[in-house]
Amino acid sequence: MKKRIFISFAIEDEKLRDFIVGQSKNKESPFEFIDMSVKEPWTNSWKTKCNSKIKSCDGVIAFITSKTKSANGELWEIKCSQDNNIPILFVWGYKEHLSYVPGFVNSSKIKNWKWDNIEKWIDKL
Template sequence: MGKKRIFISFPIEDKSAYHHLVGQARNENSPFEFVDMGVKKPWDEKWKTNCRTKIKGCDGVIALVSKNTASADGQLWEVGCALQEEVPVRGVHISVKERPSALPREFAGVRVVSWTWDNIANFLDSL
């Protein structure tokens, strides 16, 4: 598998989970690797235009899902944008304890899986 260009979408409150995922991809024993194309700093007033351009240039989007997802306006916009642009999206629960009771409507049709190397590698292999 070659490196895929992946946009990582996450609630800002879950920044540590984002760093954990990027760190896992760098682990020499990891069965997956990707180029992180996610937003690393807040955008100016044109952030949606910049973000859409980044998402369109990616092979896929990994959306980290937690109890914070429903109130993460930026993440919800990113997932909706990816779906509009027909970029594949896979939701990944950040932990068993952090699973929301329901997913926001922006996640309609998005498969959400447990955070395992196999689940992430399978998504990347499908791209």
């Protein structure tokens, strides 16, 4: 059975989401992707729906990039995941690791974006 994975990212990093969604479409991929991208102003209704989606997932992959610091939606999703005790895999979005890291994220726990890192984490869920 495939794991349900919520992908959290800054909207400016939408291409990162597209890459991992492409991976999830591979018939051998161990996960399916849940999308709650914010394309309109934030509402309490969106937060309620997003919270429900996150709670229904086996885990969350959060991309950390230079855009993360101003990504209110992504920061809220990460905090929501933590509040609901949903396992989170933090992944560097790009090769340079000079990105902002939210204070509630231990930078030593952020993994490089390698399929092995993602697959091992998903297998443990």
